Amino acid sequence: MVEWTEHEPPEGQYQVLDAEGALDGDPPAFEEDELVGMYRTMVATRTLEEKMLKMQQSGEASLVARSRGEEATPLGCAAALAPDDWVFYTYRQNPALLYWDYPMDNLIAGSIGAEPETIEEELGPVEAGVNFSPDYTPVGVNTTNAVGMAMADKFNDRDTVSMAFIGDGSTSEGAFHDAMNFAGVFEPPVVIVCQNNQWAISEPSHRQTGSETFAQKGEAYGVPHERVDGNDIFAVREKAEEAVERARNGDGPTFIECVTYRMEEHNTSDNPDVYRDPEEQREKWEDRDPLDRYETYLREEEILDDDLAEEIAAELDEEVSEAVEAARGVPDSEPERMFDHHLHGDSWAQAHQRTELEREQSGKNPFTDFTGEGFDE
Numbered sequence: 004m005v006e007w008t009e010h011e012p013p014e015g016q017y018q019v020l021d022a023e024g025a026l027d028g029d030p031p032a033f034e035e036d037e038l039v040g041m042y043r044t045m046v047a048t049r050t051l052e053e054k055m056l057k058m059q060q061s062g063e064a065s066l067v068a069r070s071r072g073e074e075a076t077p078l079g080c081a082a083a084l085a086p087d088d089w090v091f092y093t094y095r096q097n098p099a100l101l102y103w104d105y106p107m108d109n110l111i112a113g114s115i116g117a118e119p120e121t122i123e124e125e126l127g128p129v130e131a132g133v134n135f136s137p138d139y140t141p142v143g144v145n146t147t148n149a150v151g152m153a154m155a156d157k158f159n160d161r162d163t164v165s166m167a168f169i170g171d172g173s174t175s176e177g178a179f180h181d182a183m184n185f186a187g188v189f190e191p192p193v194v195i196v197c198q199n200n201q202w203a204i205s206e207p208s209h210r211q212t213g214s215e216t217f218a219q220k221g222e223a224y225g226v227p228h229e230r231v232d233g234n235d236i237f238a239v240r241e242k243a244e245e246a247v248e249r250a251r252n253g254d255g256p257t258f259i260e261c262v263t264y265r266m267e268e269h270n271t272s273d274n275p276d277v278y279r280d281p282e283e284q285r286e287k288w289e290d291r292d293p294l295d296r297y298e299t300y301l302r303e304e305e306i307l308d309d310d311l312a313e314e315i316a317a318e319l320d321e322e323v324s325e326a327v328e329a330a331r332g333v334p335d336s337e338p339e340r341m342f343d344h345h346l347h348g349d350s351w352a353q354a355h356q357r358t359e360l361e362r363e364q365s366g367k368n369p370f371t372d373f374t375g376e377g378f379d380e
């Protein structure tokens with residue numbers, strides 16, 4: 004067991020709200036509706052993820068990865084974007100999706116096994132304010148995909164910005180270094196966000212890198228970088244807005260490390276008690292909870308009170324319940340849907356695998372074509 008997941012206690016990152024929720028910098032220039040909207044998104048994320056956890060525990064959902072205690076990072080970064088920008092996200096950025104009105108019923112339907120094509124047919128196409136890439140497990144490739152998208156926008160004189168989310172563990176993958184090197188040389192309009200929650204599944208961050216910080220990895224590639232308190236919504240949003248503006252103005256990429264902490268398991272297939280002390284750092288990070296800090300600030304500024312908090316909570320309970328029922332109405336996907344939209348055209352391998360599936364479904368041996376010349380009857 005380790006006392007600190009980083010080489011030393013993580014301090015010194017850029018901060019606007021202190022751990023108690025008091026301003027430690029200039030007041031943010033947001034309208035009251037925007038401030039309440041960000042609070043609502045944080046509460047919506049926790050309400051949705053708690054419901055999905057219960058659905059997983061009852062066997063209804065397959066897998067859930069929660070973002071509790073990390074909400075300020077994806078929310079603050081995504082809020083810095085503009086309509087038509089691109090987001091390459093992973094399984095811990097629900098606040099980014101909800102901020103841009105990604106429908107909850109789509110998220111839930113995917114977690115209970117429906118294929119994207121089936122969901123679209125039943126619930127309609129997703130109409131979010133920005134473009135979200137499909138989510139996938141090998142998160143390191145978010146960086147190469149985002150850099151490639153940004154380069155295409157640059158070639159076509161579009162003013163859209165691409166934002167990629169990765170974890171601290173992804174900075175050890177080759178795709179990250181390929182993307183950072185390309186970004187440093189060709190300066191596409193991209194923002195790469197490292198959500199450093201200090202655990203790459205079971206690996207603590209001090210075993211992930213020899214660098215003092217993850218932000219320092221930008222040095223090697225000539226990419227401007229920032230290290231931000233990832234539980235401070237104002238600090239995250241401010242630095243993300245600077246990075247997005249730099250990209251949109253043609254001044255190239257930025258790498259942002261948001262320092263936060265994974266309060267829960269990696270996902271519901273994981274047991275963190277096997278590899279970390281349950282009390283390790285927990286109290287320190289509970290004191291820095293992004294929602295508690297932000298709520299304290301809003302109450303001190305008399306923007307939020309008990310009545311409004313209860314009203315928002317009640318609205319979200321109803322919204323999540325309606326989304327769950329809509330998701331439950333999506334029928335099970337047919338197994339053949341796994342072949343939809345993977346390739347342009349129908350390759351020999353795909354046609355062969357489809358035939359194997361058809362044979363298995365009809366009770367025949369699917370594995371009799373040893374030479375590729377045809378199946379034995």
